Amino acid sequence: MASVSAPLSRGILKTLHESAVREPISWRGMLVLSAFWFAIAYVMQPLGSTIIPVLVGDFITHATTLQVGPATLHLDINTYVAILDTFGAAFAIVWQPAIGALSDNHTAAIGRRRPFIAIGVVGDIIFLTLIAFVTSYWMLLVAYAFFQMASNTAQGPYQGMLPDQVPANQRAEASGYYGMMNMVGTIFGFVVVGAILIPTHHLRLAILTLPLVVAVAGALVFVGVPDRRITRKPDPSVARSVFLSFAIDARRYGDFAWLMVSRLFFLMAPVGVSTFALNYIRFTFNYTKEQASLYSSILLAVVVVFAAIMSMTAGFLAQRYGKKRMVAAACIIGAAGSTLLIFAPSLMWILIFGVILGISLGVFLSVDWAFMTDLIPKAEAGRYMGVSNIATASAGLIARPILGPIIDAFNNNRTSTVGYRVMFGIVTVFYVIAFVTLRPVREIKVE
Numbered sequence: 001m002a003s004v005s006a007p008l009s010r011g012i013l014k015t016l017h018e019s020a021v022r023e024p025i026s027w028r029g030m031l032v033l034s035a036f037w038f039a040i041a042y043v044m045q046p047l048g049s050t051i052i053p054v055l056v057g058d059f060i061t062h063a064t065t066l067q068v069g070p071a072t073l074h075l076d077i078n079t080y081v082a083i084l085d086t087f088g089a090a091f092a093i094v095w096q097p098a099i100g101a102l103s104d105n106h107t108a109a110i111g112r113r114r115p116f117i118a119i120g121v122v123g124d125i126i127f128l129t130l131i132a133f134v135t136s137y138w139m140l141l142v143a144y145a146f147f148q149m150a151s152n153t154a155q156g157p158y159q160g161m162l163p164d165q166v167p168a169n170q171r172a173e174a175s176g177y178y179g180m181m182n183m184v185g186t187i188f189g190f191v192v193v194g195a196i197l198i199p200t201h202h203l204r205l206a207i208l209t210l211p212l213v214v215a216v217a218g219a220l221v222f223v224g225v226p227d228r229r230i231t232r233k234p235d236p237s238v239a240r241s242v243f244l245s246f247a248i249d250a251r252r253y254g255d256f257a258w259l260m261v262s263r264l265f266f267l268m269a270p271v272g273v274s275t276f277a278l279n280y281i282r283f284t285f286n287y288t289k290e291q292a293s294l295y296s297s298i299l300l301a302v303v304v305v306f307a308a309i310m311s312m313t314a315g316f317l318a319q320r321y322g323k324k325r326m327v328a329a330a331c332i333i334g335a336a337g338s339t340l341l342i343f344a345p346s347l348m349w350i351l352i353f354g355v356i357l358g359i360s361l362g363v364f365l366s367v368d369w370a371f372m373t374d375l376i377p378k379a380e381a382g383r384y385m386g387v388s389n390i391a392t393a394s395a396g397l398i399a400r401p402i403l404g405p406i407i408d409a410f411n412n413n414r415t416s417t418v419g420y421r422v423m424f425g426i427v428t429v430f431y432v433i434a435f436v437t438l439r440p441v442r443e444i445k446v447e
Contacts, residue, residue, distance in 0.1 A: 012223060013114070013222075013223065014226040015109070015111045015228070015229045023167070024167060024415065025165065025166060025174070029037065030174060030177040031176070031181075032220060032221065032224040032225055033161065033162070033166075033225050034177040034178045034180070034181040035140070035220045035221055035224075036154070036158050036217045036218060036220075037178050037181040037182045038181040038182070038184060038185035038213075038218070039185065039214045039217035040151075040182070040185065041181070041184075041186040041189060042185040042186070042188055042212065042213045043084070043124070043128070043182070043184030043189070043210045043214060044151075044208070045186040045187040045190065045274070045300070045304075046190055046193035046194050047210065048085060048194060048274065048317055048396075049190075049194075049274040049278060049296065049300055050190070050194040050198065050278055050297060051193065051198075051206065051207060052084060052085065052140075052144070053077070053275075053276075054203065054278070054293060055131075055134070055140055055203075056140070057077055057279070058080050058289075059080075059136060059137040059140070060076070060077050060080050060137065062076075062414075063075065063076035063408070063414055064076075065413065067116065073409075074408045074409050074411070074412065075408065076411065076414065077279055078403075079277070079404045079405050079408050079410075080137065080404075081400070081404060082275075082400040082403065082405065083401070083404075084137075084140065084141050084144060085140075085275060085396055085400045086396065086397055086400050087144070087145055087395045088144050088145055088147070088148040089148070089396040089400075090393075090397060090398040091145060091152060092148055092151075092152045092397075093390050094394030095148075095152040095153065095364075096152035096155055096390075096393070097390060099116055099152065100156030100157060100160055102116070103116050103156065103157035103160060104160065105230060106230065107230045107231075109228075109229065110229075111229050112159065112228055112229065113157040113160055113161055113227050114157075114225065114227045116153055116154065117154045117158055117221065117222055118148050118222060119153055119154070120151060120152070120153035120157075120217075120218075121150075121214055121215065121218035121219075123146070123149070123150025123151075123153060123154075124147065124151055124154065124211060124214045124218075125211040125214060126211075127143050127144075127146045128207065128208075128211040129208065129211050130146075131143045131144065131147065132204045132207035132208050133204075136262060143159070154218070161227075162175075162178070164227075164228050165226065171369075171373050172370040172375070174366075174369070175367065175368070175369035175371075175373070176366060176370075177254040178369050179366055179368075179369065181309040182365065183362075184307075184400055185213075186300075186301075186304045187308070188300055188389065189302050190300050190301040191301060192206070193206040193207075193209065194206075194208060194297025194300075195293075195297040195301070197297060197352060198290060198293040198294075199290045199293055199294040200290075202363050211294055225370055249279070253423065255441045256372070258438070258441045259372065259438070259441050261391075261437045262327070262331075262434045262435075262437040262438040263391040263433035263434075264367065264391040264394055264395055264434075265430050265433040266330070266331060266334070266364060266430070266434035267391065267392060267395035268398060268427075268430045269334055269338060269427045269430040269431050269434075270334075270361055271395045271400070272399040272430070273341075273423075273424075273425050273427060275396070275399075275400055275403070275404075276299055276404070276407060276420065277296045277300060278293060278296040279407075280420040280423075281295050281296050281299070281350075282296075283411075283414065283417055287348060295347060299350060300354075301356060302354050303355070303357050303361060304358060304361070304419060305358065306358030306359050306362060307358045307359070307362030308362060309359070310359050310361075310366065319378070323367040323370060323371040323374075324371075324441055324442075326363055326367045327363075327364060327367060327368070327371065327438055328359045328435055330364035331432070331434045332357055332361045332435060333356060333360040333363065333418060333436035334356075334357060334364075334434075335428050335431035335435070337353055337354070337357040337360060338424050338425075339358075339428050340353040340356065340423070341354075341357075341424040341427075342424045342425055342428075344422050360431075399430070402426070403423050403426060404420060406423065407419035407420060407422065407423050410422050
């Protein structure tokens with residue numbers, strides 16, 4: 001069948017045939033395509049690293065001891081943060097790949113991705129608003145779990161839009177835009193939420209900015225990005241699509257599988273640091289929650305700023321030296337930064353060593369998306385990009401329940417803060433494992 005380039009529908013929503021040629025995208029088109037990454041970053045980063053720890057700290061005011069046989073468990077703020085984030089991350093692992101697979105074969109007239117993005121955005125708005133008004137830890141847990149379900153309903157199909165729309169020779173460029181918008185959204189989130197509103201005692205207002213940003217960015221992508229419409233009869237059944245959403249052909253696409261393992265361990269490191277940074281600063285230096293919000297947001301913003309700076313140059317370096325080498329360099333740099341944080345004597349040194357983590361993250365993010373899209377079958381892009389989120393979501397699902405209880409155990413009912421130093425040591429191990437598991441990956445292009 002000849003490729004079709006004309007839109008199937010006209011008006012406010014542009015819909016292309018599934019076999020339409022991928023036309024070159026202008027820089028304006030790249031910005032619109034990547035706009036929802038701004039919203040995702042603006043919401044997820046300050047929510048997980050600032051808002052959730054502050055809310056949990058309000059609800060959990062003292063440590064409790066639980067005796068389980070011969071073991072004594074210290075349940076404190078870090079464990080409760082880990083429980084909440086882990087419960088939410090489970091939805092990302094189960095839900096996003098399934099929805100991504102369903103969107104690959106969805107036959108709606110407005111396109112295969114748009115219906116899921118719309119449902120997810122509406123859910124985000126509802127449940128983020130509810131989080132602003134919760135009055136207990138358990139209410140927060142329920143609202144956060146439903147938010148995660150809604151958020152991942154939108155994210156799986158949205159991630160499939162990159163390989164849907166972007167020509168092969170622009171994927172590295174598109175990856176750069178995705179990374180840039182992710183970092184810019186993160187910086188704005190840390191500044192507006194963590195450094196301005198929460199330190200000035202406007203926690204509820206800070207939370208309510210999240211659904212506003214999601215609504216604007218979601219509408220921009222829904223209207224401004226062409227979607228592909230499937231006119232053929234979908235091949236697999238819905239049940240089979242959902243089942244397959246959790247599986248990849250590891251023998252055929254072994255490079256992708258190994259890259260996902262490496263990606264998992266790499267992301268476990270910054271997830272761990274960002275999740276517990278506020279509590280680390282708050283209890284190590286005896287700050288109020290508002291002061292800790294300010295300083296932890298500055299720390300994480302410094303990390304992201306240097307990540308953004310590196311992402312602007314690392315993409316060009318990847319063209320010369322290869323994507324695999326750049327990811328390997330990110331692992332080594334990250335391990336060096338987390339090792340130095342073990343011995344950081346003051347807040348100033350923490351900020352300085354945070355720069356090293358920022359460089360590591362920037363190098364990684366600048367090539368990560370392009371590397372993944374090179375290794376996946378384009379006909380199943382939604383499913384495979386959804387599967388890639390398993391590594392992203394599993395990073396929190398694994399790292400937080402490991403680190404939270406370990407921190408609380410070493411802190412011994414808030415009589416010490418050595419648990420946070422132990423955390424940085426474990427983070428170094430994560431980076432090393434990411435480096436080792438990257439070795440089998442080849443740089444190839446799959447169509």
